Each structure stands twice: as structure tokens, then as C-alpha cells.
Amino acid sequence: MSGLTTKRADVLVIGGAIAGCMAAAEAVKHGLKVILVDKGMMGRSGSSPTAGTATAAAFSHSDLGRDLPEPDSPQLHFLDTYKAGDGLCDPRLVALCVEEALPIVRELETFGVPWTKTADGRYFQYKALGHSRSRSCHPTGSSMTFMAAIAKEVFYRRAEVVEDTMVTDLLMADGRVVGALGFHRLTGEEVLFQAGAVVLAAGSATRLFKYASANFQTTGDAQALGFRVGAPLVNMEFVEFTVIPKVAQKIISTGGISPFTGRGSHIRNGLGERIMETYDPVRLERTTRAQLVRAIDREIREGRGPIWNDSSHFTEELWQEFHTSSPEVLDRLKAAGLEYRRAPFEWVPAMHTCLGGFLIDERGETAVPGLYASGECAATIHGANRLSGNATTECLVFGKRAGRHAALFDGLYR
Ligand SMILES: Cc1cc2nc3c(=O)[nH]c(=O)nc-3n(C[C@H](O)[C@H](O)[C@H](O)COP(=O)(O)OP(=O)(O)OC[C@H]3O[C@@H](n4cnc5c(N)ncnc54)[C@H](O)[C@@H]3O)c2cc1C
Structure with a gap:
């Protein structure tokens, strides 16, 4: 093939928004070669930069060091989420998500995400739709400020970032994913990614509908890529x-x-x-x-x-x-x-959002060996209905989980 560039990575992350950036930033901590590829620009494409990035996390008394008017806990967050999802959520994944929400909010502060605080230094949290407690944290500035802080971390930890490159196919050998094929949107040059493990974090399919709240082309690429190599999709009707x-x-x-x-x-x-x-x-x-x-x-x-x-x-x-x-x-x-x-x-x-997606386990792994999925292209905690602020939390928690476990994937070559 002429005009073909070959790139090799231990972990390839497809998608450079909330879930993809978290996956890449985590995988690279294992001392591996990580490539993040995006059909647009990292941190500036997909639903994430147009989102409110309200992030649901339950803070308890001890986290704040003072009494809250309405005490909150991960257990209450679990109950709200499970009830809203009409019992169609995976309870194991919901439990992990609500437990890890607060630590990840704090971790993001070390990335430079400027969470809005009250005059007495508490996290500003409001009661978003369907939540029984005020638990939506909000970055000061905009979702672009939030995305810039996470994207900076990917650069800082030295993952390789390949932008303007659209992945069109996943590559399989011996029953496992071994890479992906894509092309540069501006030059048409083809790119072959050889990879030990792949994290799909390429977002949703909202733009398949006439009116959508996201203004980016979220066209279901992830779902098509994974489905074609045999990864089951669930809850797609929601x-x-x-x-x-x-x-x-x-x-x-x-x-x-x-x-x-x-x-x-x-x-x-x-x-x-x-x-x-x-x-x-x-x-x-x-x-x-x-x-x-x-x-x-x-x-x-x-x-x-x-x-x-x-x-x-x-x-x-x-x-x-x-x-x-x-x-x-x-x-x-x-x-x-x-x-x-x-x-x-x-x-x-x-x-607004696709609630269905790839069936994954606690590690973010799909049924296809070496293929992980996270963020809006995976079906995790929402079931039949998503509570406001839970999508960002899900992208953060399961993006990080998928990155970590892709880096630990058994079949990873060195
Ligand atoms: C307007 C709006 C407001 C929202 N507000 C909130 C909120 O306040 N709180 C909340 O919890 N949730 C909110 N949501 C939902 C939440 O923002 C999304 O679920 C979340 O941002 C999805 O992140 P993601 O990383 O999974 O995917 P996305 O942000 O959609 O990113 C996908 C990335 O993959 C890339 N990509 C796609 N296809 C390919 C391909 N073929 N090759 C290479 N790269 C590809 C894209 O360029 C993009 O960078 C909102 C959604 C919208 C639309």
C-alpha cells in the first residue's frame, strides 16, 4: 500500500475526550508506549467539550470536615442511579462508579481542574435532575477548561497523540485485537496502528438524529468498529x-x-x-x-x-x-x-446521549480479547435512564479503569 505509515504501541486509545484522555493518562503510568488517536483534536472533539461537565460525586461529612444540610454517601448515590435506570444498570459497575467518584474528583484537582468552590472553601454542588442530594460538582470556567486540564496530563505523561486521524477498522489476529487502521483526514494518508491492546473511547451516536445537543460529529464510529469484530452491544434501544x-x-x-x-x-x-x-x-x-x-x-x-x-x-x-x-x-x-x-x-x-454500548466488565474489557471500551460507547451505569452528572463520572472512572487494565492485558507484547 502506498502512503501507509505504521505506528506501534502497547496500548492504542481511540478517542481523545474525557474517557480516552483518562485511559491514556492511566495506561502510560505503566511505563508503556501509548498512542491516543482522534479524528478531531484531543480535548476539542466529541460531546465532552460541548458538555456542562457537571460531575456527580457523593461527599460525606468526613470528606468536608463539617455537617452537610443533607448528608450524602455513595450508597445514596447508588440508590438514585439504580432507581433512575429502572433496575437495568449493572449493579457491580454502579457500585464501583459511585465509590470511585470522589477520589477521582480529587485526583482531577491535581490535574488542574478548577472545581467551583463556595466562599468557605467547600466544593460547590447543586442538586441536579433526579438526584436526592446536592452532588453535582462543576468546573469553574467551561468544559474547555476541564478538557484542557485532562488533555494536558496526556501530553505531560508523554503519550503520543495522533490527531485528525479517523480509525475505520480494528484489526484481529488469532482471535484478539492487534491494532487498527485509519487515515489522515486532511492528507488521506493511511495509518496502520499495531497494538497490544486497544481502548475504544470514541463516544456516542447522537448525530444520527436530526436534532442533537452536541455540535460535533458523534456518529457511532466506536459502536461500528467494535461490533464488526464481535464485541456485543447492549441497551442500544435506550x-x-x-x-x-x-x-x-x-x-x-x-x-x-x-x-x-x-x-x-x-x-x-x-x-x-x-x-x-x-x-x-x-x-x-x-x-x-x-x-x-x-x-x-x-x-x-x-x-x-x-x-x-x-x-x-x-x-x-x-x-x-x-x-x-x-x-x-x-x-x-x-x-x-x-x-x-x-x-x-x-x-x-x-x-442528547446514547445509554447503550459495549458490554464491559469491571476492567472495562469487552468480550473480544484485547479490546476495552469506556465512556459513552460503553454501557455501564445508566440502564434505561441517565442521571445528570453521572456520564462525566462514568467516563472518568471507567476511562481510568480501561486504561489500567489494557496496560495489564495478559497478551500484551513487549
Ligand atoms: C451538550 C451536552 C451536555 C452534556 N452535559 C453533561 C454534564 O454536564 N454532565 C454529564 O455527566 N454528562 C453530560 N453530557 C454527556 C457527556 O458529556 C458525554 O457522555 C461524555 O462527554 C462522553 O465522553 P466520551 O469521552 O465518551 O466521548 P466524546 O466526548 O463524544 O468523545 C469521543 C472522541 O472520539 C473521537 N472519535 C470519534 N470517532 C472516531 C474515530 N473513528 N477515530 C478516531 N477518533 C474518533 C472524537 O473526535 C472525540 O474526540 C452532556 C452531553 C452533551 C451532548
Whole structure:
């Protein structure tokens, strides 16, 4: 083959967003040659950079050294997650995820992720949709700040990063994965990756739907790559919708509704009624995302649309906190010409996340020897419904696990 470059790695990571960066940063700690390949740019492609990167982690009294108004624990986080997933979550994976959430939040601080803190130095945490406790941590700045800190760690630990290169096939020999084939998007040059183990972390398939909250081409590459070499996919029927703002007939990618409802926004129909008083009088707008989307969809279908965001009761202090911890959300609304403090704006349903993916075990291993999967392309903790903030936690925890175990894979050549 002409124009073919060959690269050799102990561990090849496909995808350079939250899950892929965590996998590469962890695998390289074992003194191995690690290559991370991305069809875009590491830290700047996929759902991750457009996300809110709210990260669910249960802090207990002792972690904070003082009393919380509502004490939290990994056990409560487990129960919320399992209940939301309609019992279709893998309980072993959920237990691992909620236990490892807090240590990984702290580890990310050593990477330079600037978690938003309260005036007295505590982690700022809000009660996101469907959670029984305030446990969503949020990086100050934007998801780009979060991604930059994790991507920096991949460079710092000296993994090789290959960008603008789209992987099109996984390569098999003797019943195990031995590498991948791809091409450079700009030059067309083909690249052959020989690898001892491969971590698939190439995200979701949300862009297969007409309206999606992510603005990057998340086109199901990972699922196709793994499925073609025999890795089973599960829960693929569970896709999650969110609602996103529509301003002047334009869809604005802001990371979903939780930054507003988590802070107490009211959702009103075209008649001015606060719709969640009908659909979930107890949790109101803090119900699960699936409930909220169903309610909004029903109101629209039954002719009571459009659906509006009402944050007119937010205090100056709350707006300031919102602006400090999620400036990109408000900046995007402002750039669209919206006076978001005063003017209500419309919410419309859009595809958000794929909950299904590769069947993996605690090590992140698929049924194909040498092939690991993590992040949104793997089915881990969500079951039939994902709680806000749990996806970032899942990507971090299982990205790290997949990286570690790919590095320890039995068949790894040296
Ligand atoms: C708008 C929005 C807001 C969200 N907000 C939150 C939130 O606040 N909290 C939360 O928990 N979850 C949130 N989510 C969900 C969460 O962000 C995603 O589940 C998570 O970012 C997925 O990360 P990932 O690393 O698995 O994949 P992605 O971030 O999608 O990254 C996949 C990477 O793989 C690369 N890639 C894809 N195909 C190929 C290929 N063929 N070859 C090479 N590279 C490839 C891509 O370029 C990309 O870099 C949000 C999602 C969206 C869309």
C-alpha cells in the first residue's frame, strides 16, 4: 500500500475526550508506549467539550470536615442511579462508579481542574435532575477548561497523540485485537496502528438524529468498529433526549437544561402554567431528565407549547454564581442575542446521549480479547435512564479503569 505509515504501541486509545484522555493518562503510568488517536483534536472533539461537565460525586461529612444540610454517601448515590435506570444498570459497575467518584474528583484537582468552590472553601454542588442530594460538582470556567486540564496530563505523561486521524477498522489476529487502521483526514494518508491492546473511547451516536445537543460529529464510529469484530452491544434501544434552547429559530448548544433547573428555573407552557406541578408535584423541575422531556413533549403535542424557561426569580447572587461556574452557557445565549436575565426563552427536545454500548466488565474489557471500551460507547451505569452528572463520572472512572487494565492485558507484547 502506498502512503501507509505504521505506528506501534502497547496500548492504542481511540478517542481523545474525557474517557480516552483518562485511559491514556492511566495506561502510560505503566511505563508503556501509548498512542491516543482522534479524528478531531484531543480535548476539542466529541460531546465532552460541548458538555456542562457537571460531575456527580457523593461527599460525606468526613470528606468536608463539617455537617452537610443533607448528608450524602455513595450508597445514596447508588440508590438514585439504580432507581433512575429502572433496575437495568449493572449493579457491580454502579457500585464501583459511585465509590470511585470522589477520589477521582480529587485526583482531577491535581490535574488542574478548577472545581467551583463556595466562599468557605467547600466544593460547590447543586442538586441536579433526579438526584436526592446536592452532588453535582462543576468546573469553574467551561468544559474547555476541564478538557484542557485532562488533555494536558496526556501530553505531560508523554503519550503520543495522533490527531485528525479517523480509525475505520480494528484489526484481529488469532482471535484478539492487534491494532487498527485509519487515515489522515486532511492528507488521506493511511495509518496502520499495531497494538497490544486497544481502548475504544470514541463516544456516542447522537448525530444520527436530526436534532442533537452536541455540535460535533458523534456518529457511532466506536459502536461500528467494535461490533464488526464481535464485541456485543447492549441497551442500544435506550437513547436519551434533553431539551435545548431555541432562540430566534436557532438551536443553541448549551449543555442541556440542568444548569437552569438545577438552580431553580421554572418551566412554563404557552398558557403560562408551571407544567411540572402537574407531572411531578414533589420534585417539580428537579425530576429526572426523562420525566421532564416527556412532560415537555406531551405539552407540545397537546397544543400547549411552546415551552418557556422562566428564571425571572433568580437573585443577583445566583446569576453571579451561574456566570462564574458556567460562563459558556450564558455566553452562548447572549451571543444569540438573548437578554437571558429578563427574557424567557424556548426549550425544544433534542437527542442528547446514547445509554447503550459495549458490554464491559469491571476492567472495562469487552468480550473480544484485547479490546476495552469506556465512556459513552460503553454501557455501564445508566440502564434505561441517565442521571445528570453521572456520564462525566462514568467516563472518568471507567476511562481510568480501561486504561489500567489494557496496560495489564495478559497478551500484551513487549
Ligand atoms: C451538550 C451536552 C451536555 C452534556 N452535559 C453533561 C454534564 O454536564 N454532565 C454529564 O455527566 N454528562 C453530560 N453530557 C454527556 C457527556 O458529556 C458525554 O457522555 C461524555 O462527554 C462522553 O465522553 P466520551 O469521552 O465518551 O466521548 P466524546 O466526548 O463524544 O468523545 C469521543 C472522541 O472520539 C473521537 N472519535 C470519534 N470517532 C472516531 C474515530 N473513528 N477515530 C478516531 N477518533 C474518533 C472524537 O473526535 C472525540 O474526540 C452532556 C452531553 C452533551 C451532548
